[in-house]
Amino acid sequence: MAEEREYSVVIVGAGPVGCALAVLLRGQGIEVDLFERTSASGPVGSGHSFNLTLTSRGLSGLPHPVKRRLYHRGTVLTKRIIHHRDGAISTQRYGTADAHHLLSIPRQVLQELLRDQAVRAGARIHYGRECVGVDAVRPAVTVRDKDGRRTRHEGDLLIGCDGANSAVRGAIAASAPRHMQVTRRSIAHGHAEITMDYTDADPSGLHLWPRGDHFLQAMPNRDRTFTTSLFKPMVGSERRSHFTGLDSAEAVRGYCSTEFPDVFDRMNRVGSGLMARLPARLYTVDCSPYHYRRTVLVGDAAHAVVPFYGQGVNCSFEDAATLAALLGKFRVTGESEIAAVTELVAEEYSRARVAPGHALARLSLDNLAELSSHVDDPAFLARKSLERRLHEEHPDLYTPLYQLVAFTSVPYDEARRMYRESNAVLDGLCAGRDLHREREQIIGEYARVREGGLSPSGTAARQPGGVR
Template sequence: MSATPPKAVIVGAGPVGCLLAVELRRRDFDVEIYEKCDADTVLRPGVGRSFNLTLTHRGLSVLHPWLRDRVYEIGSVLRQRIVHHTDGTLTRQPYGISDDQHLLSVPRRELQRILLAEARASGARMFFGHSCVGADAHRGEAMFVDPRGTVRHAAGDILIGCDGANSALRYELSKGGARMQVHQRYIAHGHVELTLTPEGSAALAPDGMHLWPRSDHFLQAQPNRDGSTTTTLFMPVGNEGGELRFRSLTGTEAVREHFEREYPDIAPHLPLAADEVIRARPALLKVVDCAPYNYGRAVLVGDSAHTIVPFFGQGINCSFEDADILCRLLDKYWRSGVDRHEAIRAAGAEFSEQRVAAGQAISQLSMDNLHELSKSIDDAGFHRRQRLERMLHEYRPAEFTQLYQLVAFTRTPYDEIIRRSRIDKLALDTLCELYDPDTEAETIISSYAEVRRGLDEHDTREPALALTATPAKGEH
């Protein structure tokens, strides 16, 4: 290996790019980060179109303890989902089974501020206002232009794209012969951020993610550490089939009637909702699938490789896990003694092999969870099934773990979770058709291992991605 330190050129100074810079500097890489926005814009909140980032064990475990402690200082620990029904009643659903199984809700701007400062302190050099306009993956080179039109060339041993859903590096690599399969689509839903009064925030339990599920749309409120609440309305944008859409809420009175009817307990604390819904253009939600994630000495990480919808809260967790796995693979091949460029190409290839399947899996799981957030959590049958699953895990922890806990509170690969959860679901569906979960739960629990083992032995299919539970006996 050469005695000169390896160099990384990172495109994008968001949370993932900054975290990668910190980790690579710890490994003695020379790091340059290029960001198309100016520094002030990077730290500016998206007015009317924002929601908090939700960190779970999967993402938090990537951070070193000192950095994790700093993130906890700006976040709010959420231990439960609190469902607000139209009749004013509440249903509380714990996220985990122990105190350490919780979500950490963090304002994106604050997380960005911490990681940007850490990247700078680590010695990474930053160039703001530099847009990527060209790349040569085989040379590890990229070309950037600043607002004055000045062109800058940057070359490194590895070129890493962390520049988000509209990745310029991904585009340049595709132009340069990468043969990446890139699929992009917008989903029906958009979102608008709403202003909740201090009185409204004070009325909400600070340790819960508050949800108002209403068929194909829902309201979400995430408590912040300063006592405020990030409140977001998710709803389809266009008018189709006579269902309620953002575009049908065209007048002040229509918006007020909607909020008073659908969210009666919180509506009085959203005095600006009519103006915010009418004036704000809903932020659209996009899904981007890409394969492979590597080409030459270039690698795509985070949203530039896999843009997912926010309904499982795993976007930042998956992206942080990307950063961790890429760094571990660089360690692995760096120690092998091969040429540094060969080591980088090998690490990129293995990274893509591992993470493409994982990215596709969490993308589908996130879309599936939209149905749960907007409809299932308001259904009595859903809660019956959840109670049974929690009992099963309590009595048979080695044999069963709920899907949400596997995703949020373990590092089990997302694609393996889909395979495992499909068999779990089929085993429980089979038993719930034979026995009543309310009166025969003990029989279901005692029979589960044998039924699941039989299904597992005969399972040779590729992972199925639809994991919606079948109603138990008596739920129809």
Template structure:
């Protein structure tokens, strides 16, 4: 089967690798230059955070290479307003972590692997038209027009997808929704310390706090805005300031109000003073690049005829749950599973339209769920992570999961470390959260944590209609704890 992929980013490269593994002919067209022949740069793109959900889509050898290029993050490190630190683990085992990796590093690894697998890449080829029903695409390169036809056309050309536009223009009943959120971002770099080491890790290390010896995703939550910092293999940190681009409320911080070097430094001195020592060139670096806007794009269905959309072309997520690349890699996994099933039946080429219809059916609800979660998590990261109640509840959920993993898992665990589709993960956690909310409302979490855990287990095991009254059950649990 001949496959044309429009766009040459990380998701396109992974799709090319997986397709070549099945022996399909793959041609990838990208309007930009070959990143393997140009000097790598950070660009204006924050680090990607891979989790188990996305990593399982990679071949094992490639997964090892990606780990060597990234940094494992087992926890969040919360920098509170008063200068204190809180360490919040992502999971309950050492295998439950994020893998932080610069986008360009991941891209170059995947591109090299796709080329080695036999995929043909055509750079400096801009797609300006497509016939989605017949998997035909038109390109312009060096003043010449090229027309290509395949058995399957994959639109993997990002948020401003030409292929998505062509599906809509040529008869696809495509429901497309786009909206910008108030927040944008500015990317900064925290250089290595005087010894050439990770500055935050070594400056904050405390012999009395074992967690301080491990890397983490550093978060400075400040309600309307936040600063993040993720470590890189070159001993730097990619730091990203997320805040409203402009403010309609007097006194509300916004990127627009940060004018001039003195204004930026004053802002950090007032709100993020403990970060200044790690940003020695803040006054000039802040204005080195333009602030970028953030938006969500959602469409449905993801296919038309012999054409399908993957990754940001199908669903552009805001980055606050760190699942953008994982969701996109999962797209590739689901599509490949569908194609492999058709291959095994001996009819992949003839079956392409129905395969793509099944792909849309399988991905639609999960994508809607992670889109909403990504938007909602902005509030949690920027405000709730600075709350003592939030950390107490988080510890309760982790303890409950560690003791009774078959009965309860925190939402982040279900999203990042399980194979449960996103929407089913949300449904499962929502039911359990309501039970915990009721128990935490009835009891003091500070003193009755064990009571809450035991009551939850009773309810989760046997349902809400207990043979005993609620008060009798509470007394029985208390008596058992005393024994």
């Protein structure tokens, strides 16, 4: 019997996703080389960062030792803590079980931890190497070092993990425009980090100040500091833009003192600080498919989404776990099989991940309204309370959307479809009714409809083919 031949993989981008993928691939004995544009000691991201939130969806595909280290460095969040305009504070739990929590971790901390794990696992990281050319057929990447020298590196599979401005994706789209369609869309909102002394606040939840079309959020860190970000619509040109109505330090101070009076005295020099750090615009990147020949895109290179669902990194880690599993499934015993098998892996990966990635983009955009206004709406909160109670009494018949998205492995597109179907029934039962006084009655009716095939009106639901 012929001996199995191990793959060799070239990854462009040694950020959190590239390093997580390297850890998974090295666990299978695959040779991994990562090429990273920045230096080993360079900063991560643009300087407009906010904490990343991991949930069981993204964590489930990582090795147990990695998960243990992540929990040691991150902060467990079990709830939203809502700061209302009138000064009242309320809480909203993320789910119905202890496992339904977020793990908040600064991007730089996540990067350093996963980079260390990748190196320990035997991955080779080459810093100061910018991708300047892609050969998707061989496959190979040409990189340029800081002195301008160019070198070419080949592998059995080339993987673009180089973020929303992916050079790998750009090279594929330019060389094979009929194969890969790429769409980039900016939204009205941008974000900027605000320095705020909030060390005495409750560290077990994500703090949120919803204010209509804008909101402030504060995410606790392990050292009891908070990463605080403002999300708000922007105006101005791409090169010189600012938050709507906040074109001076005085305007910023007036805005913060009015909108967030409970924490304004903790925002030292917020006016000059926000003027010095202009907001970053938020945008999405969609492409289809996620591969071309023997090159694949993973993470933001394939699907950059806005952060309003907190699932971008989880989707990216799912990408990595899916690709690693496929490489483990399709083994090769000789050079003659490599091209055919790796192209098959790329096709299967793309087939599995494109629909979930597009669904998450839609879910993330939809969730902006929830964060900025709905969480402060009594009618919305009454409906969420009903949904939570319905799930507790009938977990096999109804699961809230957030729980499906964050705390299960149901693909995002399937989770969205399941929720829309179940919610259509619940909408019919809730129409025109008092969700507080009639909650138990609605729950009972919902269970009878779903178990007995009745329509919300109590008549038999129409079956396929017109049979009643």
